[in-house]
Amino acid sequence: MLEISHVTRTFGTLTALDDVSFAVPDGQFTGFVGGNGAGKTTTMRIIMGVLAPTSGEVRWNGHPVTRDDRSRFGYMPEERGLYPKQPILAQLTYLGELHGMRRGDARAAGLELLNRFGLGDRTRDKLEKLSLGNQQRVQIAGAVVSSPAALVLDEPFSGLDPEAVDEMFALLTEFTSRGVPVLFSSHQLDLVERLCHNIVILSRGRVIAAGTVAQLRASGPTSHAIAADGDLGWLRGVPGVTVVELHGDRAEVRFADDATAQRVLRDALDRGPVHSFGPVVRPLSDYYREVTR
Known part of the structure; x- marks a missing residue:
């Protein structure tokens, strides 16, 4: 070594x-x-x-x-x-x-x-x-x-x-x-x-x-990406949810904890089909910019 x-x-x-x-x-x-x-x-x-x-x-x-x-x-x-x-x-x-x-x-x-x-x-x-x-x-x-x-x-x-x-x-x-x-x-x-x-x-x-x-x-905050049928604007009013980006039926959000993530997933499924729901893999370039500012 x-x-x-x-x-x-x-x-x-x-x-x-x-x-x-x-x-x-x-x-x-x-x-x-x-x-x-x-x-x-x-x-x-x-x-x-x-x-x-x-x-x-x-x-x-x-x-x-x-x-x-x-x-x-x-x-x-x-x-x-x-x-x-x-x-x-x-x-x-x-x-x-x-x-x-x-x-x-x-x-x-x-x-x-x-x-x-x-x-x-x-x-x-x-x-x-x-x-x-x-x-x-x-x-x-x-x-x-x-x-x-x-x-x-x-x-x-x-x-x-x-x-x-x-x-x-x-x-x-x-x-x-x-x-x-x-x-x-x-x-x-x-x-x-x-x-x-x-x-x-x-x-x-x-x-x-x-x-x-x-x-x-x-080491940084974890975001989740959601894609579903219908407008996801309702996410803005959910306690424990921070909306990073929202474009109609697609959104990137941060959850206060895992329980909030599971609750949002259930609510989304109640509203209609959910095509994807999962953590966003951050590119190294994003992390690099954060630590070198």
């Missing part, structure tokens, strides 16, 4: 990270979200040793992370960390060697990834000759070429179309299935919600929420 424990980072009078703590469990995707300047990239750089924390520590499998530990991590920076004028297979081979792979093994692993991404016939192309989407594929390949023990990915799905996102997610799932913890940041909340087991929300350098998608959704 990868753990960030009470990490603070200051730059002069600016506190970029303020007592940040969270865990990235083995074999799971943890989404790291927050607005620009929230501190996500700074946190990832500290995990990788690019920056040192002012206080606090990063832990790996229960002990303070070492240089040898970090050599086994795969990292993808938000700013592409590859050389634009170098052939892509040569770069993947070089990255594998930096992680301790033999040259032949690194080249074979890089070639396998390029073939998988449909770039096997472009191994000698310079990175700058590729489309932005293909550059992103090569960047992800560079992060995983050494079969890392942990993955730290800063905006890995940026610039990818939905098919490419599924392609990359399938690749990364192969690592989580082997127990590799994966931390990735993204501004695409719908994507984080769909792909991640756990989510950490950062705002102004502080963790303001963390948990599973289900836990975060359940």
Whole structure:
């Protein structure tokens, strides 16, 4: 398990990270979200040793992370960390060697990834000759070429179309299935919600929420959606019912308790057919807006 424990980072009078703590469990995707300047990239750089924390520590499998530990991590920076004028297979081979792979093994692993991404016939192309989407594929390949023990990915799905996102997610799932913890940041909340087991929300350098998608959704008020024959305007006069939205035969309401919900359902059925009645699944984006206001 990868753990960030009470990490603070200051730059002069600016506190970029303020007592940040969270865990990235083995074999799971943890989404790291927050607005620009929230501190996500700074946190990832500290995990990788690019920056040192002012206080606090990063832990790996229960002990303070070492240089040898970090050599086994795969990292993808938000700013592409590859050389634009170098052939892509040569770069993947070089990255594998930096992680301790033999040259032949690194080249074979890089070639396998390029073939998988449909770039096997472009191994000698310079990175700058590729489309932005293909550059992103090569960047992800560079992060995983050494079969890392942990993955730290800063905006890995940026610039990818939905098919490419599924392609990359399938690749990364192969690592989580082997127990590799994966931390990735993204501004695409719908994507984080769909792909991640756990989510950490950062705002102004502080963790303001963390948990599973289900836990975060359940932490706010629960609404129910009702669809029935006839106008549902009568709901406005029912004690214990707060009407959120009402459009004729459809409504979204909040109940004071379960007993009120059951009473409203019985009343609705007495008035005619009820086509649907159940809790509204809140998108992560709604929760995110609430906690970051």
